[in-house]
Amino acid sequence: MGAHKYSVGVDFGTESGRAVLVDVSDGREVATSVYAYQNGVIDERLPIPGKDIVLEPDWALQDPEDYLRTFQRTIPAVLKESGIDPADVIGVGIDFTACTMLPARKDGSPLCTLPEFREKPHAWVKLWKHHAAQPEADKINEVARAMGQTWLERYGGKISSEWFFSKVLQILNESPELYAAADRMLEAADWVVWQLTGVETRNSCTAGYKAMWSKRDGFPDSEYFKALDPRLADVIDDKMLRQVVPTGQRAGGLTEEAARWTGLCPGTAVAIANVDAHVAVPAATVTEPGRMVMIMGTSTCHMVLGTQEQIVPGMCGYVEDGIIPGFFGYEAGQSCVGDHFAWFVENCVPAAYEREAQRRSMNLHQLLEEKAAALKPGESGLLALDWWNGNRSVLVDAELTGMLVGATLATKPEEIYRALVEATAYGTRVIVEAFEKHGVPIHELVACGGLPEKNKLLMQIYADVAGRPIRISASNQTPALGSAMFGAVAAGRQAGGYDSIFEAARSMAHLKTEDFSPIPRNQQVYDSLFAEYVQLHDHFGRGGNNVMKRLKRIRAERKAAAARL
């Protein structure tokens, strides 16, 4: 084995898919290619020429052909760009948004690709942010609580409308003939691996985090599904695979057809599917407890490993083997982080700032960061609750809304901007403290995603507020790197890869040398401000004053009244 070996990671995002060709020896990213989905996010009408099939509000679909095109375009592109011999590519791994799911035939054909179902919206892929299954989620929760289903606790007491069975139940409710026609209901993540390998598998990550499965108890039993809807009683055996495979395993080898699509060799090892946020954890060097990974983008996912099963209230969920085999993987989330700053920049920054940014060839985010960085903690007198998109952690309440207090006539835009940044940092500290209080210790934060790269002020504020050092993933495409790492593990040491994700992480995952340590005098001020945050958080979030919900109700009534006019 003289030559370097390589692995390909394919990261399926919301708007595009991305392949990264990685050197297995050290994780160096040799080539990258991105394919913008032809049909993107389908949220207005089905992409069928000559037809005008309009979707309901809150729908969000995708076209599975876009996933295949991602393979067909990006993998040949990275091979070509790098000039690597396909024979030196030993593995492929993929990660996906989740829960992104679809109904398919026994042979893997998505129902939406069959002429008889193509015009039915429910035949298409339901993207993670398809939010039309809230009534179904409510029913899932209500029945689970009534029946005392213990698995509900693993998900902070609440199943989301975004998750697998909410979407399945919506298909059954609204299109029973389509439900009947589906031999399979599965994650798009597993579907693309099936397309590569010809073998149907079901990964532990999406099964655990999105489909109520656990290693110890499997899926909820038939009695529960029957109570939900008699037609669902045998959903697991009828429509799914009962066998769930931990991430880090080999799903199979590339088929001849998939080899033609990609330019790789038939038989190349393909890893069990994974989820974008979860696969980023080992790629951010974390394969042990105590270090929380924050995948920071429009929203933030928080991932931490534990050796014991702990119930942490208000978390998104925990899954044994869900992130790294042998550990409980805990997930929490903040629903409004990058989105928060984007909202502010779009709606609240005056023209004078735009002119200054243009004059100085900066974007508005950079200008605000610079101005906000000149402020000292506490100097603005402002404090915000970061609930512009509800609260997805601890309180798990989508009806909560944003709040700002402390404004005066001297308040400047950069002060509000900094208060919003700080609010998201306080939200993170609430999560860290909830983990620690319930037996999941955290002594360091590791950030990855788009934001940490771009905003040093943000990182310093997080370190100061959380009172913990922050490191940053060296890769700016951490999920794709993680998928490539799993590809190398699927190939195994004999083929030039690794026998475990631990080994792969030691060689392939890196942190930037720059780190952010808490500055003691800032930490002290932020401790005072955090105490204020917690008091407002609990007052408005735990029923002291439900004004946010009442305002939302008044708003909904007024909008409904206006629509009737």
Place this chain on the structure above:
Amino acid sequence: MGAHKYSVGVDFGTESGRAVLVDVSDGREVATSVYAYQNGVIDERLPIPGKDIVLEPDWALQDPEDYLRTFQRTIPAVLKESGIDPADVIGVGIDFTACTMLPARKDGSPLCTLPEFREKPHAWVKLWKHHAAQPEADKINEVARAMGQTWLERYGGKISSEWFFSKVLQILNESPELYAAADRMLEAADWVVWQLTGVETRNSCTAGYKAMWSKRDGFPDSEYFKALDPRLADVIDDKMLRQVVPTGQRAGGLTEEAARWTGLCPGTAVAIANVDAHVAVPAATVTEPGRMVMIMGTSTCHMVLGTQEQIVPGMCGYVEDGIIPGFFGYEAGQSCVGDHFAWFVENCVPAAYEREAQRRSMNLHQLLEEKAAALKPGESGLLALDWWNGNRSVLVDAELTGMLVGATLATKPEEIYRALVEATAYGTRVIVEAFEKHGVPIHELVACGGLPEKNKLLMQIYADVAGRPIRISASNQTPALGSAMFGAVAAGRQAGGYDSIFEAARSMAHLKTEDFSPIPRNQQVYDSLFAEYVQLHDHFGRGGNNVMKRLKRIRAERKAAAARL
């Protein structure tokens, strides 16, 4: 008496003085002239060429010569513009900002005009918004409370740092030699009347609202002043006139010198001085109880007349004969109204809106009003506490700050703008309800000042929120009209004027025909939102959570720490 008779009202504002020549028969405004003060608001250094005498923070001074120049420039200008025979001008009235005060010699010379005192900041006029006497105000309140001084109740339990004796005590504390050199401490309002007539008088309006005087009890007694500072024991007899004259009286006739300045005839009647907000009341047609006048500009003053003495908590004060002879004049205030919207437009409106406004040849206020007017009450889900500049009514707490709740990623600038408008309307309703609860009924609102002219949405929201009809003063320079009315009263019926302000108001004051009535379905929604406002108002304003004060304290500490570095 064939010819029309005229009266001149001179309104001394913060940045300029304005004369309006008015037809006494019907209030028609014949000519207007504005003089921008040469030395404006002096808040950085004294305007002495070649000297660099820097003022402390929070100081705000004026130059009394600017007041004389106002007479010298504007009255000749309105005479010239109108072509009126000066013999047909029967009276002059003035109104002033308050408390704006100065130390002077027995002959009326301001100390700052004397070479030996010119370089001493305390020798100059202290403008109403000179805010450096807070320690003195604190002491005035503390001693009054300790001694059980009953007059304190007339001012909602608190004397402001802006008021007369706070400023006097600051002079005594910081410049005792200047205090000693002053034969007179007096309101600039009374000083300009003295300059016109050669007669020193003291008007009931500033004495009552700003200098702790009442018709029944006079000034606080010597024991109180002695307790404040032994050197102050005889301040009333040493430095002031004990005799206070109700507004509506004649102060005297124009001196030969003042006649030369103004071009008017010697002996022309001059009215007792008045205050800008108070003089606007009869000019807005209000000379009886039950109709509250709102003078709406950067802040709002609320004036209402009562027949009985009532203690209304948290009001700025009430004075018998303070507005209209024979009535108790009640005053309340909101410290942030136009300022609120100006802050928002300057700091929070994105460039895209500025471009749209430019394209459509509107200003940003007009664009926001248009967009906000398209929204229905309650539709934004937002609610604000209008405390960007503290709370000057009911709660009387300058340490309170602004708050916004209900923000989401869908929140638009015009929604925030509307929420701020609504918040000031809720603040007004709190004042109206406080008056009514304590025996001062209000069945109609009458608005004047810059805002009501410009913003119809604002007026409709106030009507809907307050549940009362709103009328608008026909004049867009209501205070100057009011001063001219008092000038006509000073002249009296025999000279072609009026014998009382009631008569003058009937002929000279008018309302616009357009009025704003509450729209029942809006009123209903606003009742719900107002209940939410009151709950937040009481929680944050009455000690439920003093986060606003703690944030201000942290802010002050951080700013002090930064200054030390």
